[in-house]
Amino acid sequence: MIYKNKKLCKVRTITTFLSLNKNKNLWEEEIKKACNFCIELSKKFNKIDYEVQSIRIVTNAFGEYLDTTNFENTKKEFELISSYLNKYSTNNLRMRFAIGEAKTNEEIQMLPKLISQFGDLSNACVNIKKDDFDILDNETILQSAKVVKEISEITPRGEGNFNFTVNFNCKPFIPYFPASFHDSSLQNSYVVGLETPDLLVEVLKDYNLKNKNENISHQKLFKDYYDVLSNALQYHIDNIKEVIDNYSNSDFKFVGIDSSAAPSKNCSSMVSVYNQLDVEFFGASGSVEASSLLTKVFKSVKNTPLVGFSGLMLAVIEDLGLAKGTINKDFDIRTLLTNSAVCGIGLDTVPIEGDTSIKKIASIMRDTGTMAFRLNKPLTVRLFPYPGLKQGDITAYESDDLCNCAVLKVK
The missing domain is CATH 3.20.70.20 (Anaerobic Ribonucleotide-triphosphate Reductase Large Chain)
Structure with a gap:
């Protein structure tokens, strides 16, 4: 399997x-x-x-x-x-x-x-x-x-x-x-944190291939997506938890697992996960619904405490698909904030214009913070003003962790 x-x-x-x-x-x-x-x-x-x-x-x-x-x-x-x-x-x-x-x-x-x-x-x-x-x-x-x-x-x-x-x-x-x-x-x-976008993509591909000729209602389809993703994630967490349970150490207490997918430029893009959920691109109609489903999957883990975010991460310049989405103008900062209402992590690794004012940066932080407390969820803001670049300009990052992309505008 x-x-x-x-x-x-x-x-x-x-x-x-x-x-x-x-x-x-x-x-x-x-x-x-x-x-x-x-x-x-x-x-x-x-x-x-x-x-x-x-x-x-x-x-x-x-x-x-x-x-x-x-x-x-x-x-x-x-x-x-x-x-x-x-x-x-x-x-x-x-x-x-x-x-x-x-x-x-x-x-x-x-x-x-x-x-x-x-x-x-x-x-x-x-x-x-x-x-x-x-x-x-x-x-x-x-x-x-x-x-x-x-x-x-x-x-x-x-x-x-x-x-x-x-x-x-x-x-x-x-x-x-x-x-x-x-x-x-x-x-x-x-705490142990995972990287699972590859798992999510391949499980969804397998399901879609096996059911491509079936006439399945939307409700049934999303319930099936939830089941196959949740079962796959639980399988690996059970394996990891068994190692933890058998490892005795008096210096550090195990407090939980963060079940977030934690994407990077070296694994499948979260955009590919949205594609398999029949969303054309992240930011297209259906994105919020898909984000909510994925968050439900990450929260579904049993037999071990969940800590940290344990939700959907949309890290713009750590994810090749999201980075490409900035170039294609698939989404903006408000799209990311809207999806944060049903998932996490907030505004993470978002490239913005180099001359963005401190006032505007503070304002978008307050919007994010207001959502975090109003919805009682952890959200963060990690912005990347790029010196000299304007909206639509392409970055030239050299860090192994970062994907080059188009700069977004804080309005």
Whole structure:
């Protein structure tokens, strides 16, 4: 059966969440434990033929353990942490590190320089709160919008924004970067995240091929799509959970799986999933209905706790099909926001005009945040202003993670 093919389901990440404090003498041992844990668990998955793509470490808010009195002090201490990460990582697996959330004005202002100098080892987020009247903290949103602009100006092609996001209604234990953060009041834990677009596409292809001459009602068709996708996803999660259940480790507690499809430029596009659901292209009529169905599938997992987003991810410049869709003018930012109402993750890796004002960036953040709290779901904003480019211009990203596409406009 096609859905049992383990090459179609990859473990995108084993993500550990740990707390550090001001005692620098403890840092090396904590990082060593996390690295060794991830490497050992990845070997367990490899033994049953699941590929592990990356290992990740997320800390509590960096202001709780780094000296943030000035940037030079912060940089010096972070260089020490980087040396430990390099010492205990492995050449076979990509290592990524998140410094948690920035909580104060001073910490937020440090992020552009940290990200510029340390890149993939300095993933960070800002969690936006609301008041009792459900009004978002606009001062922090404006500060975050300034960070987005500054990162775009001091990193080549603005690619540093890959490592920064603004979170709304997000909880700890998101395994995907840069939305990840840890709460020091919680114990050290870990989460597994998956990459499943290949699985979704092949399962749907198989179903459609077997039923191409059948006259099936729309209601029955979508119920069948739900069943075959849900069963396929559950099969692999059961296999992964069995490994977890048999792996004993006292340093990190298993808290759940993020069932999101987590697309990348190296697997099938989520657009291909929409195609198999008889949607001509993402953004065409039927897209919202398909998004809702897919979200229902990701939420259907049994026998294991779901954490993080556990929903549909539409990461524009990490997905070749979505990137092409920007060139074809298949969708705009409002399309992404509309679909976020029935799925997730918000506005993720969206290329925008380089001269987009801070005011407009803050406004689209507030729209996203309002939806997140009103609908009680986690949403994020990760925008990529591209210096010098206007709507419709084509990017020239050099990062291995990013797909080139047309720049969108924040209206």
